Structures are given as C-alpha cells and as structure tokens.
Amino acid sequence: MRIDVVTLFPELFDAPLRTSLLGRAVAAGVVDVRVHDLRLYGLGRHRVVDDAPYGGGAGMVLRPEPVFAAVEALDAPEAHVVLLSPRGRRLVQRRCEALAAMAHLVLVCGRYEGVDERVALGLADEELSIGDYVLAGGEVAALVVIEAVTRLLPGVVGNPGSVRTESHAGGLLEHPHYTRPAEFRGMRVPDVLLSGDHEAIARWRAEQARRTTERRRPDLLQGDAGP
Ligand code: JF5
Numbered sequence: 009m010r011i012d013v014v015t016l017f018p019e020l021f022d023a024p025l026r027t028s029l030l031g032r033a034v035a036a037g038v039v040d041v042r043v044h045d046l047r048l049y050g051l052g053r054h055r056v057v058d059d060a061p062y063g064g065g066a067g068m069v070l071r072p073e074p075v076f077a078a079v080e081a082l083d084a085p086e087a088h089v090v091l092l093s094p095r096g097r098r099l100v101q102r103r104c105e106a107l108a109a110m111a112h113l114v115l116v117c118g119r120y121e122g123v124d125e126r127v128a129l130g131l132a133d134e135e136l137s138i139g140d141y142v143l144a145g146g147e148v149a150a151l152v153v154i155e156a157v158t159r160l161l162p163g164v165v166g167n168p169g170s171v172r173t174e175s176h177a178g179g180l181l182e183h184p185h186y187t188r189p190a191e192f193r194g195m196r197v198p199d200v201l202l203s204g205d206h207e208a209i210a211r212w213r214a215e216q217a218r219r220t221t222e223r224r225r226p227d228l229l230q231g232d233a234g235p
Contacts, residue, residue: 009111009112009157010039010041010111011112012042012113012114013041013042013150014075014115015045016047016117016119017117029158029165033158039161044082046074046075046078049077051071056071058071058119059071067122068120068121069123070122072124072126072131075124075131076127084114087112088107088110088114088134090116090133090136090153091118091136091146092138092150092153093128094142096137097136097137098136098140099138103136104160107157115146115150116146117146117149118146119145138153179228181224182217184216184220190202198212
C-alpha cells in the first residue's frame with residue numbers, strides 16, 4: 009500500500025514512521041509512506057500558503073492553490089484523497105478497514121483556522137475527523153490514520169488473532185487483561201483466569217466485554233462503530 013501525506017510540518021512524521029509497528033512496516037516495505045512539504049507549493053517568492061478569510065473573522069485559512077498543486081504533483085488520479093479536519097465524518101474501525109483495502113491514500117493535513125472549502129469540494133474524496141476535539145493541525149490525525157490502517161495490512165501484526173478479536177472490531181470493548189503476578193498491591197487476578205478451564209474463561213471474558221461496553225460505551229451497542 010502507498011500513502012502520501014501533504015503537510016506544512018513534514019518533520020512531525022519522522023520519529024513515528026521510524027518507530028515500533030509503523031517503523032517495522034515501513035522498513036519491510038508493507039507500506040510506502042511519502043511525506044510532502046506543502047510549503048514547496050506555496051505562492052510566490054515567499055511560498056505563501058494562507059490568507060485572511062472572506063467575510064472577515066479571526067485567523068487565517070489555507071489557500072486552495074498550494075493544496076491542489078501538491079496533490080496534483082503526485083500524478084495519481086486513482087488515489088483516494090482524505091482531508092483531515094474536525095468537520096469531517098468521525099473515523100471508526102470499519103472505515104479504517106475500508107481504507108486498508110485501498111491501494112493508494114493521500115492524506116491532506118489542514119492547518120490554521122481552516123482549509124478553503126474548495127479543497128473539500130473539488131479535491132478530497134472524503135473529509136475525516138479522528139474525534140470531537142480540535143488539534144493545531146491535521147498531522148497527528150494523519151498519523152492516527154496511518155497507524156490504524158497499517159496495522160490492518162497483511163503481515164504487520166504478528167498474530168492475526170489480535171487484529172480480529174480486538175476492541176471495536178467485534179463492536180464491543182475488550183475484556184480486562186491480566187498477566188503476572190497473581191496478586192499485586194492487594195489486587196488479585198480473578199480466579200477463573202487461573203483455573204485452566206478454557207470454556208469458563210471464554211464465558212467470563214464475553215460477559216466482562218458485554219458489561220463494560222454497556223456501562224462505558226452504550227453507543228457501541230447501537231452499532232455505531234460496529235462491524
Ligand atoms: C485542523 C482545520 C484541520 O483538529 C483537527 C482534527 C480533529 N479531528 N480530526 C482532525 O485537525 C486540524 C484544524 C483546523 C483543519
């Protein structure tokens with residue numbers, strides 16, 4: 009899979025793309041991530057990328073020309089172009105699975121107080137948000153997309169079971185996890201997990217997942233982010 013990123017802060021991607029699961033996937037060539045500096049497509053000698061909003065108001069807006077130029081320079085009309093912004097549709101696991109099936113993604117990172125609407129109207133195939141909060145820019149949101157998608161690609165997570173049975177993929181939160189020691193600061197591992205009775209353990213885990221989801225995330229039981 010190939011992922012191109014268009015950003016004013018390419019250096020933000022350096023460590024995350026060299027570290028841990030993402031670093032390994034990039035090194036193995038499972039995903040080819042290329043980060044492009046939007047400033048190179050800025051206007052005039054000063055490489056201007058922003059301007060004041062029509063209609064007035066505080067802050068600056070990312071102009072459309074540099075964003076269109078950066079994406080069009082990729083010369084990849086088949087690529088799926090995603091604009092990250094708080095106005096986008098909320099990203100859920102099901103959407104990550106659909107993105108992981110695509111051959112080529114382009115992630116456009118907004119900045120300033122907003123992005124000229126013509127980017128959403130005439131360039132992006134979809135606008136996504138990673139959650140209901142405002143970031144300084146779309147870069148961290150793009151990293152979230154890259155990590156959530158890359159770990160779904162074949163061969164990236166060692167045990168395919170850990171991708172299939174994880175939180176949300178089944179529409180439920182995970183059951184609690186425990187490892188050694190059996191008692192820590194007065195907190196005991198539930199006896200059933202030490203029993204060796206695998207059917208009882210499976211029943212306990214299913215019950216815990218259901219109860220925790222009911223209490224913490226009743227919205228998931230309505231199928232909002234489920235499979
Ligand atoms: C951004 C205009 C982009 O804040 C975000 C964001 C939140 N969820 N997903 C993305 O992106 C930064 C701010 C303003 C465009």
